[in-house]
Amino acid sequence: MTELLSSDEFRAALEDAMTGREAKDASFSRAWAEGRLERKHFARWAENHYHYVGPFADYLAYIYANTPDSATDAKDFLLQNMWEEEISDVRHTDLLIQFAEVCGTTREAVEDPSNITAVTRGLQSWCYAVAMREHFVVATAALVVGLESQVPSIYRKQLPPLVDPDVYGFTEEETEFFDLHITSDEIHGERGYQIVLKYADTPELQQRCIDITRDGADMRFAYTKALYDTYVAPDLGAWESQPVAV
16 A cells, blocks of 8 residues: 555445455354354353453553553553443453353353464454564554454344343343443444544554455454354254354
């Protein structure tokens, strides 16, 4: 890229970077939304998801440390995001563990890093590496735009069958983790976009943000697909062999 994109062009390029790579379309997400999973599969999801999202405040803290004092709005956003993850009304990971326990696993199993796939471990490591090493706006594009902004579209498909008594039959209290993130991550994702649009102020930074947003979407898709391949396929078979829901 040799010329600076306008805000509208840049945002469209960031959104396009995720097209076809959204985690909501990965096999585990689709099986979840179509009512094909069992509680044991949700338990395995929670054990893995904890080790991806559990350190999210840590990722943001590294970005915060790399953000210049002049970018006050970016630093304020990162602090607010960390606060909501760890200190607000209820710690988000506690809600995740609450859901996990209803699905038949335990806090100890959720917190045990040996209970996750290699792909989950790779996603966690990628998040740490990007947060620590990249320019703050590039890291924001990766973790907030490429990863966090996807959450509302994922959970809007997954929450209705969870609380449907004829599908999975969880209560609203048991699924509070999902309801909370539909709202909070929509706000976080939009603020992340605005920070990236503002501070990626050279053609090089814009291109790096586009590329790493694509990488983030690829990482989350691979993580979600691996959950199906590892935990669901032994019960239901490879995704490609599953009938299309009508």
